[in-house]
Amino acid sequence: MTFGYNLANIEYMKNTALKPIDLSEKLRPYENRWVALSLDNKKVLGAGKTLKEAKEKAEKKSKKYIFLKLPPFNVSYVPSF
Numbered sequence: 857m858t859f860g861y862n863l864a865n866i867e868y869m870k871n872t873a874l875k876p877i878d879l880s881e882k883l884r885p886y887e888n889r890w891v892a893l894s895l896d897n898k899k900v901l902g903a904g905k906t907l908k909e910a911k912e913k914a915e916k917k918s919k920k921y922i923f924l925k926l927p928p929f930n931v932s933y934v935p936s937f
Contacts, residue, residue, distance in 0.1 A: 888928045892921040 877897050892902040892914030901921050902913025914921045927933055 883924075883926060884929075886926050889926055891924045891926060893924060894918060895920050895922065897922075 879897065882900065883891060886900070886903045889903050889905055890907045890910035891900055892910045893899065894901055901917045902910045902915075904910040904913060907923065907925075910923065
């Protein structure tokens with residue numbers, strides 16, 4: 857049984873594995889707002905109280921971005937299943 861991987865592919869995957877990015881300080885000013893991040897999650901491209909506002913600001917800097925809604929920092933979040 858083969859999965860199409862060879863040693864070169866495995867080495868490449870080890871070297872390019874996802875590494876955690878600490879955004880805590882970068883995102884601190886955007887509490888309780890929508891934030892548009894660059895695809896590499898390293899730059900804030902736009903932010904606003906509404907998704908539309910964040911999108912308009914992000915579009916001025918890039919055509920590709922992802923959104924994140926930051927909760928208030930003084931509230932705990934526990935997902936339910």
